[in-house]
Amino acid sequence: MKGLYPSLFAITALVAAVMRPSVADAQTNPLSVQAIAGQPYGVAQVVIPAGQVSETASVRLIVTNEESRVFFPAIDIVTTEPPPAPTPPPRIASERPRLGALVQRIRNAVNLAKEQIDPPEVVRVQFLFTGESPFTIQIAGDLNTTVDVRPIAPGQTAPEENGRAPLTLELLRQSWWDGYVAQAKTQIERSDYPSIVENYLIHMLGRRFGYPIPNLSRKPFKPDEPQQDPMPTIALVAGVESLRSELHRETLNQSSGLEQPMRPIPAPPRWTEIASPAVPDDLAVEPIAYRIPPECFYIRFGSFANFIWFKQFGESRGGDLAQLAVLRGLNYQTNDRMERMLNAKTTMVGKLFGDSIISDMAIIGQDLYLQEGPTMGILFEAKNMALLRSSMEGDRKTALQQYRSRGIKLEDVELEGKKISLLSTPDNQVRSFMVERDNYLLLTTSQSIAKRFLEVADGGPSLAHSDAFRFARFTMPLSNEYSVFAYLSSEFFRNLVSPQYQIELRRRLKAIASIEIAEMASRVANAEANALGSEKGGSIDSLMRRGYLPDTFQSRIDGSQTLSFNGQWHDSLRGARGSFLPIADVPLLECSQEEFDDYQEQSHFYATRWQQTDPLMFGIRRFVDQDVPSVENLVVEGYIAPLGRDKYGWISRLLGEPVQTEIELPRDDMIHVQVHLSGETPLGRPSPNHVLFAGVKDLDPPIPGETKGLLATLRVLKSIPGYLGTWPSPGYLDRLPFGLGGGGPDAYGFSRSLFGLWRWQGGGFSIVSFDRSILEHCLNWIRPVPAADFAQGRVFIGDLKNSRVSSFFNILSFRRAAQTSRGNLMLLDAMQEQLHIPTEEALQAAEQLLDARLQCPLGGTYEPVKSASQERSNYWISTAWEASVEKPRIDSGRSDPDYIGFDPEHAIPAPTYRVPWLDWFRGAHAHLTQLPERLVLISRISMERLPATPANSASSEESEKLPAMNLDLFNLPFQFFKGDKPNGKPTNKGAPEAIPPVKAERKDF
Template sequence: MSRNRVIILNSARNLIAVIFTYSVMVSSSHAAPEVEAYIGQPLGVARVTVDVFRGEPSLPLNDERFTVAEKDGRAIYPVVKVEPARQFLRGLLGIQTPRTVTMYFLFRGDEPFDISAYSPVEQGVRIKPQRNAQGHQRLLGEWWEQLTQRWSRLQKDPEFPPIAENFLVASFARRLNRPVPKIGGGLFGLQEKDSALQEMFGGEAALLAVDREMVLGTSADSQELQELPPPPNWTAVEVDESKLDEVPLEALATHVPEECFYLRFGNFNNYFWFRDFNAKWDGDLKNMLMRRGIKGNQMSRIEQQLSLRENVLSRVLAPQFISDAALIGLDPYMRQGAAIGILVQARNNQLLSQDFMRQRRDSLQYFPDATETTVSIAGKDVSLISTPDGQLRTYYAQSGDFHLVTTSRKIVERFFEAGEGDHSLASLPSFRQARQKLLLEKEHTIFGFFSEKFFQNLLSPEYWVEARRRQQAAQQSHLVEMARYAAECEGLPAITTEELIATGILPKGFGIRADGSRIEETDDGHLDSLRGTPGFFVPVGDIDVKQASAAELEAYRKFLASFAEEVGEMPPIAFGVQRLPRTPEEDHTLHIDAIAAPLGKVRLGRLIDSLGEPIDEQMKPISGNVVSLEAVLDLPVPLIGGGSQPHLLFGGLRDFRSPLVVKQGKVSPGVARSELVRGYVGAWPRPGLLEMLQGPEHANGPEPQALGDQMWQAQSDNFLLISFKPDVIREVEPQLGFEPAERPAQVRVRADDLTGKQISETVSALAYSRTRETSVSPSRMMNSLANLLHVPREDCLKFAERLVDGKFACALGGEYQLYETEGSLPVWSSTALPVSNRFMLTEVPEGFKVAFLEWFRGMQGDLRVADGELSAHVELMMAPDALP
């Protein structure tokens, strides 16, 4: 960087500092609060600006302690004004705490009143509302802008589930006749599209969208029903079946419907291992990297429905009378109640049948209202034990040596049909091709297969429409609860859904679904008239859907168009997991192979499309590397003529200790970028993408040469090497070379065991910041519910857990408690957070170690995309504690 440029930047920084400091002095020169308030419809609106209490070293405005309250509850729906430009300037100048804070809120009534403005210490403020229609509209617009900005920020970067914010935005968009803003993404405010895969699998973003539609009233539809359209005309999966005649298959696959997902364990010991592994990480493999804040209870509900209770004796005896086992299902909708089952092959039919019947009899004793009936399915007698609310729904079917326990009548029907040769998984060419590539003889601990028929079934009009109706039915009771709190906030006497609709809190037609089903409130909770208890719904495949409303069909068409643009078509996907036989005291290795083939019309994204041809060589291991990565690329290089330059791009991270500091609640580097990372990037046999870094300064020879002010480069034998450190180049350059690879691939990665490495401290410090945010997320949601909807603070934990359908689990291992704070409102927080870190990260505790460092002992993997197939191989070394 030139000297003149440095002078200009420093002068600009100083000028900004002067301007900002002056503006802060002016804005904070008035000791008295600034108040503006107007009476109007549907509610009055006010703005108050008060000094920030500066008794703490740093105060973020987003810790939910900044709010307003009034003794009779007249001040409602408060929102803090956030000014990104001023936040940016404060960060630039190192100012951690603003001097003043502005808060907007709505209010009931016309008379003057007193509020408590918490910033975060209580300050009394007198509100004298005026009558001014124009002022009311202007200030109401400012409140709406701040509310929607908060909602939008939480949608893009979910610091906590913005369920209350989502409800208020949808409700007031309808009541004020304002559009719901688009969620901007990126520096230039580019629009962020809803994910079709999120909608397909019912993710959190999709459920928030369902909530908005219901509260806006766009999902209510009483139009005349229409016949469902035919399923999409999917491209046939092309497989050369002439090469598949001799592929060995397990007998179990001959009884699995082709549209079911298939997780095969080979034996019941592997099934128990899978169960234990799943339980160890709370049913979410993301916990292996970093603990999450919510424990789902979906698996326990499925086990309850299936009435399969494990005991010590079953672990001993089951392998003796079960030779093979698999988990199968028609969908992944565990949250509302999935179509899922356990399929086993018996060594001894009589013993296995007796064990299943014993467990089923135990369920009849456990559930007093449970009944057992014999139903006829596909001409066969099947045992069904169920309760009226669906909390127990277990079918038991047998066909020869094959036994099925499932929640779904549809799966039973297809189980019998598949066993007679009607569209079984074993007869599906894509399955046999997967078995050819992931050989049966490997005896995988887990073999998984998701056929193209599985995905096509999820995308069929019948399945999509019913899945959407189930989501609406499951969310309806939550929305009614929030609407009751909103009505109480506004002083409206409304409890029932009809009363809430009459007040305008909920829209006309709320809760009306095209199939005529209704949510009913009972002494034991909510009950859907068609599907049962939320969380235990009748499976999607068991509901006969023949017709849909015009609105549903239009939504389905839009979804298909979005799916075609974003995903294209889903290919068959197979994977296999092998455990290497080791003693319990030694490290373990998992070999994981995954294949998606044939790819057909699937859209893989720009990154995969940029890969070149696979090569059967790999870089030699570089001594001293902690992480190594290499990728074969073939793409136009910007800014240098646009021509394609096939090349190998590689890089490595060396062990280092990075000086880190806590700044404005974030862990940040405490040194210049050139001192932060000890590593390198390189290219062979031509610069490729790295030519954008080189410019005209091409390297000549293996000795490091300066590249700009902070980087160094060298070139030898067509290897270009760039690093912040010349000594790194001197260490790495002599080691560069190739060796034969076990498999052709375009992408390869290696990672060393980080135990005892300096970098592990840096990783843990950065991870603590993220883990702390995860720990804080539930408490922020609880405090937000209290502030926005006046949920009694002591009730916020249970209410928030109902909304997220799970139990909050502090990622740092603490418990959530309601803390009394002097001069301020009680707030929820975790016992794992020291006082100094409770509301803003100020320091990283000594000795913190992120979850994956406890078990990770190294990995290597590769990726290949060629010949219409994507395949990956990963070898993951793990400490014994990671596995059951």
């Protein structure tokens, strides 16, 4: 018997490996095929074995038919019922089992246990089809197979299978609809792109077949609830996805709002003014600020070289500043849009000689809606106006030739009694006003901004005349020589929540939704026309008549229409998508009762709860790193000043008083943070003010895992090499649930909780970690020490590039990027499956529909390929997947060929993958200070310097002359005035009056 056990283990492993049919076997053997013909569509259901699919995995399958008879496929994963456990036959007591019988019994037991515990899944493919003759479908993606479908005649019943009741056409169609809705919800949850395809098809098909319309949004926007916070307005201002989805659904519903009475435009909120502190009369203010209207945001570069650096900085870090840290699946190419609309593309000649022509420049505007069509402009202060004007006029003449086919024209228009130049196309793809006054030249998309610029030049109030801006320039003086200085005035924020902006912004988002819906409706109509012999595409009226659009689609409050022009859909009032007429230029004369009531509610909230808007300013300065010449330090200063603290509610009350004390933490921490918290918080019972601090060591972190559920979360926390502490009172650590804070300490100050969490208490400190050695190491370092500045929050992040902890961020970033990349691929699948767009045209069609470029966050490109059984391309891939993604893994960490799909919560990147920001980020240090009159954020970000710009250019010379940083960085808020500087003594009675810098002593263990 000694040699029997290795054999039994080998046999058992073999049995376990072959107990399920492999994916390769499943490719050609569907478990069932049921299809019933009908008019105009029949319904089919194909069930294919899939091996094992993780609960968090997505399975990508593309269903096609060479005759284009398959429509609206729905794919879902179904777990099979485990087989009933058989009753073993009785065995005679005297009978001794033979070796072969014993092996067979073990094999049967293993098979039964596997099937009971982890039953295999099946893929259920359901779709509509045309005609009654047999046909073949091709399935590509995570499974590759072909399936023959033989429909039965209408009115017949599909045969009984596996004891199930026979299926009728109605039952099959209901099953398909349920699967179609479930597929749409899953796709929306796991993708990065707007859910416009899913929303349109669900509404159109639901109306056609008489099914109720489900809510597909991730987080439903609730416009009917009373406004209790500024989030609904922020959602409208930012154009967040939940609001866009809500307006999409409103456009698809059978309601126009035209039956409502019309009302005059409501009044804006009554704002409370905040007096700005007095500043010296001789305060230095840049001349260009005297040409800026007060309601415009103001981003000043000081020189053309600084503008070129800022532009290259964004382009080199993911395409633009919006993708600095996280590369999204969609790139709206906002820089290119702005350059096209203004006809102001930066040329090589401009880079070489810009500073010899331009002495100062700024970007100004009334909004930042770069995605739809902004109210913005660029203001130049000229050293040589003749050369600058000549260069601009030459560019405008070149554009006349470039955009001739779009109907571009260059004309002089009269504004405020003066002639100005307007270069424009009928669809607003180009819309550039050029206004010259004295030694200033303005390029703007907005007639309103051009008019306000002339009014200010004629002596009207300017940004530089406002007390708040002068206070900003006192706080952030010209002598600091910021590479970028930005100021967003109170008037700017008030204008964003004015009735003109709020009402028109909602209307323009609906106009965008209408363009997207019209595009999809015409695509579906064309696809069905080829299969059903019906009318193709056509006008909006034709699409409404045939049910592809709701009857009220063209009924709008402002009278605008969705029209086709040059093969693309446009809004009759606003122009082409992506270059809409600026909001400030859209006339708003009246509104509906619903619009009136909605705005009145917003206005009441801001007048009673928000009361005033606070100016926001920030500046960026660049310094060379004296220790590492290839690294530059960006000093970023951000201020909200003057500050109306009360309206920020519990957020402002969360922080304690600014203190000139910090906790010295271990120098080998890769990341640490400390915050001085108020004891009067909404998070629990009051406690004395205290410092909450935490740190992460540079140790090999765990592979990020599942965090759903308490035990899973505890496993993740237990594996993180870090600590959490408070001083000078336990504070929140005493409130940890389930006794995680531990019991009373032993003689050395240690205690341990039920879940293995260690805690050390002594010297006023309380620190917890799942690793006792980390606590012991902390005791050699932690102590309160005097700080050079007052602050409530302090953050340190080291250079993560070659650190061991970087793998943790690498995996988290990879999983999000991979899921986004796969979501884009599924969007391309939907373009060809649901809208019947040829595979080779799917990418272009998707980008036209979304008005954005699809990009792979993994760094690859999307390419069409064909499966092994096909002669032409039938699905898309990203070139990055083979290089960036390891084979799928199950919880045990081993690769398993029977597991299909992609599981973003357990996927592991290939060793060659690296999150892009790790290549340039070299650390950061930030302090947050809330003062009576200001909220201040000062930070230093270290990063690899940009590659050298062309030789002889002004920006190249500038980059080689960066100064060394020899300033007291975090004491900047207190260098110029003492008015709201803390006195160094905390006012909360629960905090100690003096903070002894006593080092916590480590005992021998």
